[in-house]
Amino acid sequence: MKMTAQEYARRVQKAGPHSPLLADCLWAFCVGGGICLLGEGLRQLFLRQGADAETAGTLTSCTLILLSAVLTTLGWYQKLAAKAGAGSLVPITGFANAVVSAAIEFKAEGRVPGTGAKMFLIAGPVIVYGTLAAVVYGAVLWLLGASAL
Structure with a gap:
């Protein structure tokens, strides 16, 4: 069966799901901004508790990494990422999610050859x-x- 490019494009558009681009972009922006807002809130909390600016930044990063790892382990970060798209890829939480996901995926291969080695992919x-x-x-x-x- 031979079809023209226009016919192919029409069939793809008919068969594919509708994606509201503007709404998706706004949602990703809000989720990413929310993660950053959480980070700033944590930083301010650490500053109020007496940490200097550098230590507060380090504690904020560590807390965001820990939260991302725990949410990934529970399977909640993937659900957030499915809805938020690029908004969940805020560098520190997205990287922690990627490392923990790889480690969880290869858990069946054993602690060292599976989890230990594969998380460094x-x-x-x-x-x-x-x-x-x-x-x-x-x-x-x-x-x-x-x-x-």
């Missing part, structure tokens, strides 16, 4: 890139500092 490249970028950045600063002396 996602985290490994990020850790390697972060370490390499830090070394390059440090080397550039060292070279610039050495030539200025």
Whole structure:
């Protein structure tokens, strides 16, 4: 059966689900903003309890990672991501979700070869890139500092 491009496009549009783009974008924006608002609320809480700005930021990051890991383990983060789309990919919570999801997926293969190894499928490249970028950045600063002396 041969069909034209227009006929194919018409059939795809008829068969595919309707996606309200503007509503989806607004919902993703609100969910992502809500996660960021939660982070800022946590940061302010830590500041009010006497932590300095750097420590409050670190505690906020750790808390968001922990919350994301727990929600992923309970299966709730995936439900949020299914509804929120890109809004749930706020970097710190999305990354924690990706690492924990990979670890949970391969749990049946055992603790070390499954969970321990497979969670680095996602985290490994990020850790390697972060370490390499830090070394390059440090080397550039060292070279610039050495030539200025």
